[in-house]
């Protein structure tokens with residue numbers, strides 16, 4: 001049983017949204033929305049790709065967070081998906097935000113996020129971005145080197161600093177510690193340097209890597225952070241913030257283990273930073289909040305039948321005729337699906353047909369290409385599916401993480417539009433009372 005206290009009126013915050021959130025009345029589903037959008041688009045001779053964003057999905061994730069990690073305040077990592085509706089929804093739910101740059105800070109502030117709800121969590125910042133943070137009273141920021149301390153002392157001497165440490169990221173799909181984080185052997189010297197520059201260090205952060213598959217990484221990292229707190233306290237710093245970073249899975253097997261991960265994290269927090277120790281604990285979840293909330297719809301714009309590429313043995317087994325398929329869709333690796341190239345959690349996408357498929361339809365080995373001129377723009381290959389026709393639509397679930405925020409318009413293909421939706425039940429509950437509960 002979890003409850004969330006919203007930050008004032010959710011409808012007021014979201015109604016400022018130029019993306020116009022659609023409220024789903026009378027049992028209307030996301031599939032109905034997709035059907036409707038496809039009809040609307042074809043009526044105006046348009047077949048551009050689009051996403052449907054489920055705010056119900058984001059709310060569910062938030063409640064799950066609050067239930068399992070009650071001591072840890074989420075500061076959503078905007079780099080993961082900077083869609084204004086996502087930011088507004090989380091702002092309404094009362095989360096903070098992890099910003100990586102001046103533009104992310106600008107966006108958060110322009111949407112109404114207050115500076116005290118922002119951590120500037122990048123350890124290597126351009127000086128103009130640090131000055132921007134200073135001018136807009138964004139004070140909490142991370143560092144991991146002497147050079148960064150010098151820059152901060154010049155550009156934002158009143159900053160409240162968080163020392164990012166390198167931790168064991170070997171159990172994560174995307175590793176980060178080779179690039180960011182001070183080694184344990186250098187934290188003493190760095191803290192001394194901060195003291196000499198008259199800077200205030202208030203805490204420690206780490207990131208176990210994105211898509212973390214082993215909960216013990218958090219346990220060890222929290223123990224390491226305790227050590228740094230002790231060193232810093234001896235040097236006279238008033239340490240009061242622990243930031244346990246991101247890494248929480250949004251889909252797949254490891255998101256099922258969120259409860260198990262939470263138990264390990266809570267136990268480590270209770271051991272090293274017990275309640276009453278005066279330490280505020282935050283995290284920087286990205287994909288956890290948005291990955292499952294976005295469904296992408298793409299259109300088949302071209303097709304080639306390739307007779308000689310068939311794997312005959314596979315073919316015989318599947319009782320298919322003698323042909324293979326190549327389809328060209330209107331979104332790809334340079335657009336919403338760059339995750340294929342850099343995100344092991346998404347290296348294999350599984351598009352499925354929007355229309356109903358009869359189980360007797362034969363399937364064919366298919367290559368699906370993205371729209372650009374480049375042959376790296378391949379969405380999937382040797383993928384068995386029923387025959388598609390030009391103009392048909394494919395859907396891909398769980399496309400919310402590192403998709404929208406990483407896409408380009410290479411070849412000037414339009415980026416996918418985003419249509420946010422929320423069920424009437426969730427909408428009413430969020431707006432009728434400031435406290436919203438669900439039973440899990």
Ligand code: PLP
Pocket residue numbers: 077080098121122176207209210211245246247248284285286287288
């Ligand atoms: N915080 C920092 C500093 C990051 O670099 C990242 C991702 O790279 C995140 C948070 C979000 O990570 P995730 O999406 O795995 O939760």
